Amino acid sequence: DADVTQTPRNRITKTGKRIMLECSQTKGHDRMYWYRQDPGLGLRLIYYSFDVKDINKGEISDGYSVSRQAQAKFSLSLESAIPNQTALYFCATSDGLRQFFGPGTRLTVL
Amino acid sequence: DAKTTQPPSMDCAEGRAANLPCNHSTISGNEYVYWYRQIHSQGPQYIIHGLKNNETNEMASLIITEDRKSSTLILPHATLRDTAVYYCIVRVLYNNNDMRFGAGTRLTVKP
Secondary structure, eight states: TTTTTESSEEEOOOTTEEEEEEEESSOSEEEEEEEEEOOOOOOEEEESSSSTTTOOEEETTTEEEEEEETTEEEEEEEESGGGGOOOOEEEEEEESOEEEEEEEHHHHOO | OOOOOOOSEEEETTOOOEEEEEETTTTTTTEEEEEEEEETOOOOEEEESSSSSEOOOOSEEEEEESSSSSSEEEETTTOOGGGGGEEEEEEEESSOOOOOOOOOOOEEEEE
16 A cells, blocks of 8 residues: 555665664554564564554564654664564554555565 | 464456355454455455445455354455455454454465
8 A cells, every 4th residue: 555655675684783664654544553474474463553652562572662753654673683583564554444554574684 | 362264275266256264253242354365475455344244345245144153255256366365354443453364365366
C-alpha cells in the first residue's frame, strides 16, 4: 500500500551493529505496528503504538526498541543486531477495523 | 495458541472458484473472522471480514457457518494473480494487538 512506506527496503549488516528501520504513513491513522516474518511463517507482532505518547510491547519485543516521533512516523531499532534477527519486517497502520501494511524491509544480519 | 486452523496448501484452476476453509472452533461471540492475503513477500492485504452473516465485496465472499466454528473464503473466478498465502484471523474489533497470523494457506492458481 503506497500510503505506508518503509526505508530501507533491503539492508545487510553485521552482528553488533545498531540498525534503524523507518516507517511513514499518510493514512492519518493513530495506530501503528511493527511485525517480523520469518521464512514460511506468519507475522509476529514486535511493538505497537496507539498514538505519539503510547508504546506497547508485542509478542517478541526483546532485542528491539521503537520510537513514535509523530503520528505519521514509527521507527524500529535493533540496538545490537544478531543473526537470528534476519527476517522480513513489516510496518502497518490501522483504522481499528483493518490493517494496512507497508512493502517490508528485508534485513540480513551476518 | 492458534485460534484458527487452515490447510497448508491448495491448488485451483484459473477461472474456477477457489474455496479456502478455516476452522475457528473456539471463537468468542465478539470475535470477527478476518481474511488477509500475502502475495509473494509483499505486505499482507486485507480482503474481507465478518461476524456471522455472509459478506461479499469486490474481492471475495465470506461464508460463516451458523455455529461460527468455521468459515470459507471464496474467490469466485481465480486468476494467476490470486496466487498467495491466505491468512484467516479471528479478532475483536478495535482491539489493538490481537492480529495473530498463523502459517496460512498457500493457494496456487494454475493455468
